[in-house]
Amino acid sequence: MKNKFPKNFLWGGSTSAYQFEGMFKDETKKADSIMDNFINNNLQNSYFEIASDHYHNWKNDIALMAEMGFKCYRFSISWPRIIKNLKGEVNEKGIEFYKNIFLELKKYNIKSVVTIFHFDYPLFINEIGGLQNKEFINQFKKYSKILFENFGQLVDYWLTINELCNFYFAGEIIGLNVKKDSKEIWQIIHNLNVAQAEAINLCHEMIPNSKIGPAPNVKPIYAGSTKPIDNIARLNLNNFRNWAYLDVACKGEYNKFFINYLKKNKQMFSITEEEKMILKKSRPDFIAFNYYSSNTVKISTQTNDFNKKWDQENGILIDNFACQIKNENLDKTQFGWEIDPIGLRIILREVYDRYNLPIMITENGLGAYDEKTLDNKIHDQYRIDYYKKHLEQMSLAIEEGVDLIGYMPWSAIDLVSTHQGIKKRYGFVYVDINDNGEGSLERYKKDSFYWYQKVIQSNGGEL
């Protein structure tokens, strides 16, 4: 059977600034950022300092993307590279860096899909009390305005904030030190939601015909048994990790279940009438989402102390609510992430049915220990197999009616994982550097590079 993808389908790849560019603070006049801070306190993560050194290799990297046939490239702008301080002074060097990237992409006819905020933010935000202070919303608005002024004519699709739910689920990985069962964490999430809505409204006001959307991480949730009560657990987690974020972004309000949960647990954040209006007014043009895996849950009867029971390896346990269990039907990656291509089709269908907006997939991919052979080859057939299975399911979802407009796997080129170093590789292109910062930084095309090139050439017909 031939897979079918729409004409003008956006084939591409994805990266984020702090994981790809490298910091090079002095040279680039970049402001201190939360990740610099994280680096200093956490030697293990010192590799963000150089990362893949895209900062000095952007031309070559874009040429490689063009050679693969990319129709689009999804990347993020580094907030601390653009804004110097709370007053909002602009770092011209930062503006110039991204302008060059946009112009280079145009040269190859590659559309830009730009995330405004992907995990790393300026340290000066802590001077106003961090993300939990409502002044954060103004700072974000100020930053977004500068981006729209400078790059409004150059960007094809704007994405607001990457994986808002992970400020909750994985806050510690991105430098947040806030308890999970607290009002503060939900205030952060709410402030981010309002900041997102402000950016959407501003983008539409400032740039005629602009397109902007949220960029959540979504997972289909399965009931871990045929017991009806485990389906309640499924609904609970669905409301909590998927719809809580997408409802507020697309419908302008939080779902009742989510709000009731926070109130019951005395974790309700503060929301003003004005904020409610801002949320109501904002309407995204599309949904971009990141997909890696699914969750399987049973009802949990345990109570209290979510923080203690939270465990990256064993998963989620939410009091009286849902308990994540292993799904025996799914294989795992070398890093223990469940591989679930049909799950992608399920979540595509669910998200489309619920919101009826065009969808682009802005992350999906396999983190693995790739090996470079003596003749500089990388035989990553496992990655090709992974992508094939996901693309087949995407094609079926399209056939079933989902308006899927693009696919930007993670990652275009190797970069540093959020918490597991560059040894966990995701790219179509291998970057010669290890977790000690040793290596030539040379780029090598993996087998998946040539495979993806053919996929794009055949518009997904040949997998």
Ligand code: BG6
């Ligand atoms: C997504 C993030 O959650 O997953 C990326 O948006 C991240 O920034 C990717 O790199 C893969 O996760 P990890 O932890 O393997 O880097």
